[in-house]
Amino acid sequence: MTGKILAERYELQRQLGKQTGRQTLLARDLETQELVVIKQLFLGSDFEWQDLKLFEREAETLKTLSHPAIPRYLDYLEIDEPNSKGFALVQTYVGGKTLEEHLRAGRTFSENDVKELAKSLLEILIYLHQCNPPVIHRDIKPSNILLDNRSGHTVGQVYLVDFGSVQNQAAKFGGTITVVGTYGYMAPEQFGGRAVPASDLYGLGATLIYLVTGLHPTELSQQDFRIKFADRTTLLNPNLIxxxxxxxxxxxxxxxxxxxxxxxxxxxxxxxxxxIMPVQPLGSEIELTKNSEFIEIVIPPKGAGFGLISLFTAAVAGSLALWMKNDYDLLPLSWLLIVGFFLVACGVMFLFALFRELHLVIDRQQISYSSHLLGLKWPYARSTRRQDISYVEIEEVEYSRDYMQQKKFTVVGANVQGGDLKYQLGAKQGLSESEIEWLATELSQWLGLKFQITQT
Structure with missing residues (x-):
């Protein structure tokens, strides 16, 4: 193939892509010495007239378009060779790699990258949709978006290519319905043969979801036909989600x-x-740190409340009373051990109340819950993989009934369910109801999970 001359003008360089009945080639225009892209459609045993209709529509559409981020129409050829008959569309060559290729190479996209890409592609769509009549691409996906000239902190020059599925909105539907697009990126209305400007927005949204999750839209779960992706990324803020x-x-x-x-x-x-906006309650001493990589909640020591002080006072007083008999004879060794153990236990409880912090951390890999006391750290609960987190809940417990026999509930915890473990931030850790509700909202928004309320 290399070196072959097409239409006495285009020297073929290499194959860029191939599908049944068609191929895409890189060539050099011998008149201008510029690189060009040639798309060929062959008249073979698997040829369908609908393919030719779309091929000609792409050529006619590109003739009318003039945008720096869209390949420009150059030529249209009929191929009549002994072993090859068909048509060829010649357009300007756009360098760079597709988003699909970038993802497969391991490139990741930050929130700023996603926004920059979105803005560039929306500006292209504004141009297309404002044409008279509007031009609808119908097949926006990672393999049809190219990035080139990346420099500094910019995502690079963005191009939208492959107008083989384009629809002129002035076209009328006949007796047949044409379903065009790629599954996973097609808006639901396209399955019925209908496409409108908002259909391209769906494809763009699904493409950006692929970038931030690394998963094809068909690999993500759905609820009421909505793509559920928020729990698969920690890169995005609630507004972008x-x-x-x-x-x-x-x-x-x-x-x-x-x-x-x-x-x-x-x-x-x-x-x-x-x-549902998270606002830390006034007077709360909880420390919360979050960014795109992790969220950390630090619960300060509860402090020695009235109950613990009373218990400790009673323990000391009782121990002193037992320490000496009426005649100040010493107690037997067994009693001394019991009294000593009781005092040590109360002392440890005091230490925990006055100095222990609880740290709940969720990052891209796992959720961990640990105790920190005087420089020491140990697990408060077993760690769980991040992807095993299934929901966040506010737990309410029934505590009384009034004279109308109506149930009353009190909030006891904000729970994160991870696998078979439940991580609780609640009354047992000294949190108030407002703090529990605030943390549940923060966690649910960062995880991309709507919290639920359970009553027991």
């Missing part, structure tokens, strides 16, 4: 309707219900 959920809303009427609106809401997120 909310925006991606809005972009991939299965209901067309509830999804962001235009690329312009999507860009505005990306820059200026819609407010999240203040009733």
């Amino acid at each position: 909310d925006w991606l959920e809005w972009m991939t809303e299965p209901s067309l009427s509830k999804r962001l309707s235009s690329a312009g609106e999507a860009l505005r809401t990306l820059k200026n997120p819609r407010p999240i219900d203040k009733s």
Whole structure:
């Protein structure tokens, strides 16, 4: 193939891609000495007229487009060779790698990278959707997005390629329905043969979800046809998670309707219900640290309450009373051991109350819960893998009934369920109800899990 001349002008360099009945080639234009991309469609045994219709539509669409982030139309050829008959579309060559290739090479994308990519692609979609008539790509996915010229802290130049599934919105549907797109990135309405500008937003949202989770949309669970991804990433803040959920809303009427609106809401997120915004209660001494890598909660010592002070006082007084008999004879050794053990136990309880801190840490790998006392550290509960965390709950316990026979509940803990273990931050650790509710909200938002309320 290398060195072959097509149409007496294009010298073939190498194959870029191949599918049944078609291939994509890199070539050099001998007139301009520029590299070009040639897409070929062959008239073989597996040829379908619908393929030719889409191929010609791509060529006609590229003729009308002029955007620096979209390949430019150069030529359209008929191939009539002894062993090869078909058509060829020639367009400008765009360097760089696809997002798919970057991911397979191990590249990761930060929250800023994701936002930068989203803004660049939305600006391309604004251009396409504002054409007259609007141009809908219909197949936005990682393998159709190229990145080139990465420098410094920028994500690189972004290109949108492969308009082989494009639809001119002025096109009318006939007696057949054409389903075009890639499963996992197709909006639900595309399965019925319908595509609108918001359909491209769904594909973009699903693509960005793939970037932040490393998982194809089909590998993620769904609930009511919504992609559940928030629990698979710790990279994103709640506003960006909310925006991606809005972009991939299965209901067309509830999804962001235009690329312009999507860009505005990306820059200026819609407010999240203040009733679920985490606010640390006044006077709380809990220390909470969080970023994209981990969340850490440090619960300070509870302090010696009235009950513990009373117990310790009673223990000391009782020990002194038993220490001497009325005639000040010493107690037997067994009594001395019992009294000594009791005093040591009370002393340890005092130490724990006055100096022990509890640390709950969740990072990308695991959740750990440990006690820290006077420089010593030991597990408060067994560690669990991060991916085994299934939900966050606020636990309420029934404590009384009033004269109307209505149940009353008190909040006793914010629980994180990890595998077969439950990690509790609650009344036993000296937390107030408002602190418990605040921590449950912080944990659920950082983990991307909506917390539930259980009553026992």
